[in-house]
Amino acid sequence: MFPTLRCIVRFYAEGFRSMTALGRTLWIVVLVKLFVMFAVLKLFFFPDFLAGKSDGERAAYVLEELTDGGA
Amino acid sequence: MDYLQTVDWSRAQFAMTAVYHWFFVPLTLGLSVLAAIMETLYYRTGDVFWRRTTRFWMRLFGINFAIGVATGLILEFEFGTNWSNYSHFVGDIFGAPLAIEGIMAFFLESTFIAVMFFGWDKVSRGAHLAATWLTAVGANLSALWILVANAWMQYPVGCRFNLQTVRNEMTSFWEVALSPVAVNKFFHAVASSFVLAALFVVGVSAWYLLRRREERMARGSIAIASFFGAVFAVVTAVTGDRSGAVVARVQPMKLAAMEALYDGEAGASLTVVGLLRRDRADDDGPFRFRIGIPKLLSWMSFRDAESYVPGIRDLVAGNAERGILSAEEMMARGRKAVAELGRYRAAREAGDRAAMAAVERKFDPAAPEGEEFLREYFAYFGYGYLESPAQTVPNVPLLFYSFRVMVGAGVFFIVLLAAVWWLNRRGTLASARWLLRLCVWMIPVAYLASQAGWAVAEAGRQPWAVQNLMPVGVAASKIPSASVGTTFFLFLALFTVLLAVEISILLRQIRLGPDGAEIPEPEKL
Numbered sequence: 216m217f218p219t220l221r222c223i224v225r226f227y228a229e230g231f232r233s234m235t236a237l238g239r240t241l242w243i244v245v246l247v248k249l250f251v252m253f254a255v256l257k258l259f260f261f262p263d264f265l266a267g268k269s270d271g272e273r274a275a276y277v278l279e280e281l282t283d284g285g286a
Numbered sequence: 287m288d289y290l291q292t293v294d295w296s297r298a299q300f301a302m303t304a305v306y307h308w309f310f311v312p313l314t315l316g317l318s319v320l321a322a323i324m325e326t327l328y329y330r331t332g333d334v335f336w337r338r339t340t341r342f343w344m345r346l347f348g349i350n351f352a353i354g355v356a357t358g359l360i361l362e363f364e365f366g367t368n369w370s371n372y373s374h375f376v377g378d379i380f381g382a383p384l385a386i387e388g389i390m391a392f393f394l395e396s397t398f399i400a401v402m403f404f405g406w407d408k409v410s411r412g413a414h415l416a417a418t419w420l421t422a423v424g425a426n427l428s429a430l431w432i433l434v435a436n437a438w439m440q441y442p443v444g445c446r447f448n449l450q451t452v453r454n455e456m457t458s459f460w461e462v463a464l465s466p467v468a469v470n471k472f473f474h475a476v477a478s479s480f481v482l483a484a485l486f487v488v489g490v491s492a493w494y495l496l497r498r499r500e501e502r503m504a505r506g507s508i509a510i511a512s513f514f515g516a517v518f519a520v521v522t523a524v525t526g527d528r529s530g531a532v533v534a535r536v537q538p539m540k541l542a543a544m545e546a547l548y549d550g551e552a553g554a555s556l557t558v559v560g561l562l563r564r565d566r567a568d569d570d571g572p573f574r575f576r577i578g579i580p581k582l583l584s585w586m587s588f589r590d591a592e593s594y595v596p597g598i599r600d601l602v603a604g605n606a607e608r609g610i611l612s613a614e615e616m617m618a619r620g621r622k623a624v625a626e627l628g629r630y631r632a633a634r635e636a637g638d639r640a641a642m643a644a645v646e647r648k649f650d651p652a653a654p655e656g657e658e659f660l661r662e663y664f665a666y667f668g669y670g671y672l673e674s675p676a677q678t679v680p681n682v683p684l685l686f687y688s689f690r691v692m693v694g695a696g697v698f699f700i701v702l703l704a705a706v707w708w709l710n711r712r713g714t715l716a717s718a719r720w721l722l723r724l725c726v727w728m729i730p731v732a733y734l735a736s737q738a739g740w741a742v743a744e745a746g747r748q749p750w751a752v753q754n755l756m757p758v759g760v761a762a763s764k765i766p767s768a769s770v771g772t773t774f775f776l777f778l779a780l781f782t783v784l785l786a787v788e789i790s791i792l793l794r795q796i797r798l799g800p801d802g803a804e805i806p807e808p809e810k811l
């Protein structure tokens with residue numbers, strides 16, 4: 216279909232260049248959404264709760280959680 | 287106290303994100319296939335009418351896809367932050383399907399969709415058609431993996447609990463991927479999404495017919511979508527029925543709650559419509575009024591009209607005659623399993639290798655004591671965290687009514703789509719204006735039915751995050767409830783904006799029509 220990499224790049228570039236107003240609006244929505252999700256929400260509000268722990272420490276932590284006051 | 291609130295907030299946040307995410311998914315799954323079918327007609331006939339029609343529906347698909355894409359990732363953020371115990375506990379089993387899904391989604395989005403939108407007139411007609419079909423197949427396959435992961439939470443099979451890592455590890459990929467829950471869930475969720483998309487196409491086309499615009503495109507689209515929708519509405523009913531039979535076996539409490547069946551019965555009848563009492567099951571029974579079909583529930587559950595369907599009371603108090611353990615008994619067994627885990631932790635902290643090895647044998651399915659311990663005790667592990675048997679009962683009214691909304695709509699959709707197909711074929715649909723109006727209104731009803739399906743599946747497995755193994759209270763991270771509350775409202779705002787943007791862009795594009803030209807203010811419906 217596309218013999219060379221250059222063809223592929225041109226295909227995408229032309230696609231973006233000749234995009235309709237609707238296409239551009241949708242790209243803006245996608246980019247703003249991804250920015251809010253990753254640069255704001257994930258970074259500031261959704262840290263990995265067990266981040267910074269090694270595998271062993273994670274296991275020990277969850278074992279504690281499962282056995283503290285459980286039985 | 288605060289922790290309890292955290293669990294409630296985390297659940298509310300997850301439910302809200304999942305509901306919003308599911309507003310985008312079913313239309314993506316179904317409309318991609320409908321667009322591919324229409325493009326196939328273009329490919330085969332060479333008629334530019336089908337090219338124009340395909341491009342119109344593809345545009346609506348693109349809007350829904352662009353706005354919905356990646357909203358599911360927020361659920362994954364929530365796993366890591368709000369549900370860290372759960373994420374660790376299920377790690378490997380969830381990890382594999384989600385990784386496959388991520389990789390597939392990436393390739394799908396960056397290649398096939400690009401060809402689909404940018405490739406008209408740039409690649410051959412055959413290559414374009416292939417890209418459209420691959421987008422449709424890829425979207426539906428990527429839904430497969432997340433549904434497999436969900437099915438595992440409802441019916442955790444094909445895994446083994448590893449004491450050292452404190453997580454479940456997959457022992458058989460195929461047992462996980464082909465469990466009866468996973469298979470039915472996939473076909474039911476996909477088939478019902480096809481129905482939703484078909485109703486969307488029929489509804490939008492009906493709107494055009496009501497306005498006497500784009501009549502050829504509307505009739506052509508209805509011809510395909512109504513036939514496709516009617517076929518998949520039947521598939522939805524068949525797979526839904528099979529799902530019900532699987533639920534009866536693996537989640538009997540969910541089934542009893544869906545039917546508000548408090549006392550088990552042999553030859554149990556299926557409630558078609560009913561109104562529940564507020565004060566639940568007193569001596570007069572749970573219903574204010576009820577119409578049922580004799581023996582149907584028994585037949586649907588176990589394919590035997592005389593079979594015994596356990597009720598909520600049997601499942602809570604136990605029924606020795608029927609071999610049903612009481613919740614108390616399961617809680618006692620669960621506590622023993624949790625206590626073994628506690629012993630393991632103490633031995634590990636004390637560095638007592640012999641004591642560790644003794645517990646390890648119990649968790650080893652290959653060891654004789656392990657086989658028994660896993661079957662008789664660890665199978666009820668999650669019950670060890672419950673405080674009262676009443677906690678095993680999900681929200682009965684929510685399940686009962688959601689199930690009726692879904693099934694009622696499902697049966698109605700079969701009749702409606704078949705009738706629309708027939709009238710359209712005879713050329714009399716455009717004059718049945720009441721039916722066209724009804725078709726427009728069926729778009730939100732289809733969304734409601736789809737959401738109701740998830741309410742049944744998810745609220746029905748409460749209190750479990752992982753059926754019988756991990757209740758939601760243990761699954762949640764111990765983080766301040768205020769922070770989960772804050773992110774709840776952030777998401778509510780983000781998703782509401784996204785949905786509003788989607789609806790407004792979609793409506794505008796529908797108003798503009800396939801050529802994207804402004805038309806005079808249309809007459810009222």
Ligand code: HEM
Pocket residue numbers: 440467470471472474475478479481482522523524525526527529530533692693695696697699732735736737738739740742743744746
């Ligand atoms: C026609 C009769 C139908 C029957 C008998 C039926 C039955 C069921 C059952 C038993 C479940 C729960 C499965 C579980 O918890 O594992 C379910 C879930 C679901 N249903 Fe239906 N359903 C029907 C129609 C529909 C319709 C019309 C839609 C949407 C347009 C729909 C959408 C869903 C969805 C999205 C789920 C959640 C995914 C899943 O668990 O499969 N269903 N259905």
